[in-house]
Amino acid sequence: MATLHSAPRFTVIEGLKDTLATALGDHLVEAHEEHGELLLTVKRSSVEDALRILRDNHEYQQLMEIAGVDYPGRAERFEVVYMLLSVTRNSRIMVKCMAAEDTPVPTATTLWPNAGWLEREVFDMYGVLFAGNTDLRRILTDYGFEGHPFRKDFPLTGYTELRYSEDLKRVVYEPVKLAQDLRQFDFMSPWEGADYVLPGDEKAATPPVAEPKTTEKPADTGAGAKTDAKAADKVADAPAAKDGGKDAPAPEPTETRPARAKRAGKTSGTKAATEPKAKKAPAKKPAAKKPAAKRKPAAKKDEK
Structure with a gap:
């Protein structure tokens, strides 16, 4: 059967349904395959025993998740679903039981330590009670x-x-x-219209202007006598007047950029090719030697 969801691939063991149904015995209520997975419904009072059988005798070592489902129309409105994984068999199964608001479900913390956190989440989100959980309090x-x-x-x-x-x-x-002060719920169809005036529709009831204002004579413009006298004059320097009313031609293309001087150096990516050469400092002339100072002759001692 094709898998319809994005869960990890697992091995569908042939005959697993009959094997587990026989092993659970009186603990089992129903067993069927759904979406390529085996779903086992067990009694609420013996859910701990059923999970222990699956863990110890059929190598479902890991408890991956505990989820809750709410069906308000049922007498026992909640379903508690346990997702088990067998690492050695590469197999996943789901075990579920029914519960009501006042019927606690036996805890699975005696089998898997991580069940404590998962049961707290189901209790917080759905209100399902778990008997034997010593730390059943809200978590989210x-x-x-x-x-x-x-x-x-x-x-x-x-x-x-x-x-x-x-x-x-x-x-x-x-x-x-x-x-809800700014919201109105009339639940009317959009093509029938509302029985009240919508914002902006009040302008439609305003009568149009009886006599539109026109400027039939220069005095109506308000620009002044001098401006009215020059209104009909044509602009002498207008581009359209110079070209006879035709559009000006496109400008001539600009000159092309002159060829760039060839770079110095063998490779364009070297420092010597991309950076200008530094100018050599002029050689310093050797300093002129000073003439040696003449020594004065020492005074002769008087001969005895």
Whole structure:
């Protein structure tokens, strides 16, 4: 059977349904294949025993996930689904049981330690109780949260809202208030129209101007006598007047850029080719030697 979802590929073991159904015995309520996976429905009171049999006797070593489903129309509205993985067989199965708001489900923390966190999530989102879980408290919602968000009868806007109060200088919780002052719900079809005046439609009832204002004579323009006298004069230097009313021709193309001087060096990417050569400093002339100072003859000592 083709898999219809994007779950990882796994091996479909032939005859696995009959083998596990026989092993679970009285714990099993129903076993069937759905979307290429084996789904086992067990009794709520013996879900821990059924999971232990699957773990110890049939090598389903890992508990991958615990999920909840809500069917408000049922007597036991909740389904608790356990996803198991066999690493040695490369096989995945789902085990589920039914529960109500006041019927706790035996905990799986005695079999897998990670079940504690998963059961807390199902409790937080759906309100399902797990008997034997020593740390059953909310994990995703905030402290003091009311209700369970994944239930079908939970309002989309919730019951409370939080905001920062400038007066109290802290975050406060308040009941949800939906302001509807600017919204009107008439639920009318768009082609029938509304029975009230829509914004902007009030302009349609305004009568048109009886006599439109025209400028039949120069005095009506308000520009003045001098401006009215020059209004009919043509501009002598206008481009259209010079060319006889024709469009000016396109300008001549500009000159091409002169050829660039050849770069120095063998390779264009070298430093010597891309940077100008530094000018050599003029050689310094040797300093002229000063004439040696003449020594004065030492004074002769008096002969004795």
